[in-house]
Amino acid sequence: MTWSNQEWWPDLLRLDILDDNAAELNPYGEEFDYAEEFQKLDLDEVKADIEDVMTDSQEWWPADYGTYGPLFIRMAWHSAGTYRTLDGRAGAAGARQRLPPESSWPDNVNLDKARRVLQPVKLKYGRKLSWGDLIVLAGNVALESMGFETYGFGGGREDAYKSNEAVEWGPETEWETTDPERFEDEEVGNLKDPLANTVMGLIYVNPEGPYGEPDLEGSAKNIREEFDRMAMDDEETVALIAGGHTFGKVHGADDETEVGPEPEAAPMDQQGLGWDHDFEKAGMITSGIEGPWNDTPTMWDSGYVDNLLEYEWEPHKGPGGAWQWRPASEEERANIEKAPDAQNFDESEEPMMLTTDVALKHDEDYREVLETFKEDPRKFQQAFARAWYKLIHRDMGPKQRLLGPEVPDEEFVWQDPIPDADYELVGADETAELEDAILDSDLSRTQRVKTAWASASTYRDSDKRGGANGARVRLAPQKNWEVNEPAKLADALDTYEDIQAEFNDSRDDDVRVSLADLIVLGGNVAVEQAAADAGHDVDVPFEPGRTDASAEQTDADSFEPLKPKADGFRNYLGEGDYNDLYDSLEERMVDKAELLNLSVTEMTALVGGLRALGATYGDTDRGVLTDDPGTLNNDFFVNLLDMDYEWEPLSEDEEVFEVRDRATGEQEWEATRFDLVFGSNSRLRAHADVYAADDGEEKLVEDFIAAWSAVMQADRFDLE
Template identity: 70%
Template sequence: MSQKTTREWWPNQLDLDVLDEHAGNAGPLDEEFDYAEAFEELDLDAVKADIEEVMTTSQDWWPADYGHYGPLFIRMAWHSAGTYRTHDGRGGAAGGRQRLPPLNSWPDNVNLDKARRLLWPVKRKYGRKLSWGDLIVLTGNVALESMGFETFGFAGGREDDFKPDDAVDWGPEDEWESTSAERFDEGGRLDDELGNTVMGLIYVNPEGPNGEPDLEGSAANIRDTFSHMAMDDKETVALIAGGHTFGKVHGADSGDNLGPEPEDAPIDLQGLGWDNEFGEGKGPDTITSGIEGPWNATPTSWDLSYVNNLLSYEWEPEKGPGGAWQWTTKNDELDGAAPGVQDPADKEDVMMLTTDVALKHDPDFRAVLEEFRDDPDEFQESFARAWYKLIHRDMGPPERFLGPEVPEETMIWQDPLPDADYDVVGDSEIAELEGLIADSDLSVSERVKTAWASASTFRHSDKRGGANGARIRLEPQRSWEVNDPDRLESVLGTYEEIQAEFNDSRNDDVRVSLADLIVLGGNLAVEQAAADAGYDVDVPFEPGRVDATPEETDEESFEVLEPDADGFRNYLGEDLPHEPEEELVDTAELLRLTVPEMTVLVGGMRVLDANYDGSDRGVFTDEPGTLTNDFFVNLLDFDRDWEPVDEDEEVFELRDRETGEVDWTATRFDLIFGSNSRLRAVTEVYGAEDGEEKFVREFADAWSKVMKLDRFDLE
């Protein structure tokens, strides 16, 4: 008998479980374990030699195509990193999540369970010093190098997850390899929140949209989905052409021969899935994509043959032995041109996917292909850089990168920061700056809102955003609606005056950055607001932030960090994709907040009068700017009734039951803390008569945490 979960009984209940991941370690590694320190103990050359040995030693239980596992391992690494999407920074290779559901059982990852199992001897040898996340990506690099390609570099530092990332929205469908209209907007573009056009596939259907060999539609899908990883046309073509230079696709027969995926496979298969009943079930009889054949006659060598084959021959669609659409040379020129996967004498036909021929069909993609054909060095360089970007995009700034193969160059997609050419402020200078801020006309509310707007752009998914760099003063952030641009300009102007006054007065090498000044001002505001409520709290300040330049800031890349909604500032954007409270939890998860931390921050921001546009929604206090627990006390007061003001039920009024007068206004961001049973349980702790001091101190701690999320130099 199976027992229904709370979620199954009430499927519309607000899901707070994603925040529990930040309350403690779900895995077996000790809290004190330092993966970066352990990784640095590795002899990376020795690790790569061990991977190379695995790669070139074919196993009977899963024989290597052409005697080399390189193409399989490239696919493994690509499919691990290729789930990244820029909208929320989720997905990607970090966490080694390909070994966990749902990714370990995606239709596009058929037989990658074998690739990871082949690598177990290497993982077993190095244990905790080498995470699966790093091993999978490193193996992809070793595979490329083993077959003659020169990679751009490799960085370690991906700590493993031990449970699925439930915060990722993979799409609305409830069937694998399906596509619903909800996945696209009215103009036919992929929804901003998603990264793939088909449920369970990394990017697009290789047969073409809806399984049809539609070249124009396929090219549009390719450009759409790769743009969701911030890849331009050249990077897109480089990745596809470079990856398809190696290996083959497998479709010896219909996928009906395959057993269930790993998460549904019988217990005796011990985590392996897709048991194949066709022929020997492996080697020439392998079934993966359902499409059959190599792209060229040299599938384990880096060369131009993929590009040349695609451009030099005319291709026409046909159904392969697996029943899927694929493309063959119109005059059979490349039939029997490739060696067999086990016996080179068993010749195979060279084929192309619809997604390959679509590159030739699209004029802009084709221009890139022709450039690569005419300039092989440019092809090498472009693929090396695009591959490096693909496998490192979710790792954040280069200061987090580990190992001897980290390139010296910092790319614009890594959100570079300048090196400080001055000494950071010490205790005496901080005290001087505190006085200058206190003597300014900046209110508690203004300082809190500005510091929050700067720091809360951080997202732990891909380590982007945050206060470091003071990019709030640069486009596009300074013009975001949520930041009240006109008021922000005034506040930044005051901070710039303080910065200039302080820096110009120094006779030494000590300087203060605007980034540090903004955070210091926010910290002081919290301390002042707590003192006004009768509590002495210290919000620690660690200087060392720097100010980025416009040249170091890719405006288009930073646009994706603009929030659709911000529950902490009670900002409701238009046409929200989810209920406001779901947007709040999503933001909290990206900020690595627990349920109590999210709760105290919302309650504190309200009484600190830090709402967007000076709104009084949720400001349940007669003393705005003072850090009291009034938000919780008044929310829990049941002497009045809440009524929605419109059909959307996003804004509400609290009316006195006797007089009918409106006492407070609020949004769903506010009322969810009294409505949701779990949030109410937490709210009651802070709203009790003995809860205020606890609230104030925990707000200060949570505030400090957000201000330091991007300080990787302090880790």
């Protein structure tokens, strides 16, 4: 076997995570428009087909209770439930549950069977129905088939055809283990960023309890930490757990049955199916825990909540050898309503609970929610419907991206709503008038670039959040972020607001300009000026149409995770105590570039161009590497590669370096790891060579403007 470069040199900077942003991986080709194809579907027909396969039990994997409904709910839940707010990654979009590592996670045992059951539906509709939409829709159909009224469904999840190597899942090297490094100060319930799951290979938390022990307090801490990182509050958390556990059962009929390897390690003759075992002999083996939660596992009701609150529960080892809970007394075990056996309806099973279930009852705040649901089943139904809708759509971004006839009219604050423009947009003449007003203001070129970048660079392609549209840079929390230099940002915003007010008030027609558009236009004009000073006559594309969101349309708490802890594009080092799993400053820069959907070329051009423009945090000369800041030249690359200079770290952490003249020893500039990596990393140096060449400046200007425009318009879903 040939080792990869990463295996030879484990500390090599991972740039390949940016390659997907430059490559076309969709087998349908670059011109494929999934939204257009999806709109051709008859959704009612699709749902009928899903229900048909859901109730057609297969001999090779028989359905519990005659329906795959609970299995489909678990499949949809585990697809969507990987989403985490800290980097917006994972979730149902892309259907990466069918790709490694998620396809072979221990928590996804036998979900390969659920997707195979659904395969006839996927094959029937082909390109018109992605696996991402099908998996989520199957969960909705399953809920509806068992008497639950869902809140709606929106399509539009394009499939991925390659694993997302940018996702940091944790430091462990074995499944279902918990490395203390996963937690800050090795404290349960205090995960390091950007993690959300508390155990490697599990969606959320260990159902047996922390470290596999029935610890109720620790389990509640982990639940709260995990669901908070999915942007779920206490009511939503309880609703999701209680609603999901209303259906189906868990499987752990035997602890001695030999189970085959996961799909990615299974032999070829298994054709992508994993966890092979003789279920006819031993019963199904999935979680290792055995039993249903209530006596009606295929019906929506409050049986789970009633059982959890009405009985005292004690831990014991079930038939699968795992910790689970049963009614504490023999009398209670005799009296609790039994469920039919999943395969033999003439037999019955006693309901059980997981440690994570009983933890809800023993946590004061969670229990209060449970008791409210018990007293008001309608409130329980509504809370689960809304929380489930949020769960399966949280990574989809604004409502306008959702497709199909079942998208609800309501727009939620977690969808980052932006108002429609109730005015005419500026045209070429008005844009020229605004450009003159910007140039006549006291805003410096660098100030305009930094304000536009602060506004637009919050965008995350992972969950389609952030960006310049909405001008949320003027609202909490973004206006207070240290990286945005709040005092200088406030001055720039005041000036833009004055220009906006004067322009809008002077109009005798319906043409208006938003602050969001004005901020981007100001940055564009600054880039054009800087290019002109370097001898390049360019136009930076500008598309009006952004509007300004209000504070009421902004969930400040959920925007806080978008705050950069460090920012290589602005040479912001942060405070140095990052409480996360990223190893180096340069790794953070690459991670940010991946979230911005940038290629290696685009990242390189943007960093070099922003340094030339002097757009650094605090207006320092760190990394500027030019005697002519504010001009869009290629000096950053020329001087970085010039062997007339030498570099020496200023401290043991090797984050900041002196750049000195080799002959005189005099210090010329300072630079950071963000800068020097473009000379030290062989692949980045190959790009730097292109821009440092005598004919490289024109190429840099061209690439910088293209990448700059891509960032400025990344969130313009209205233009798609």
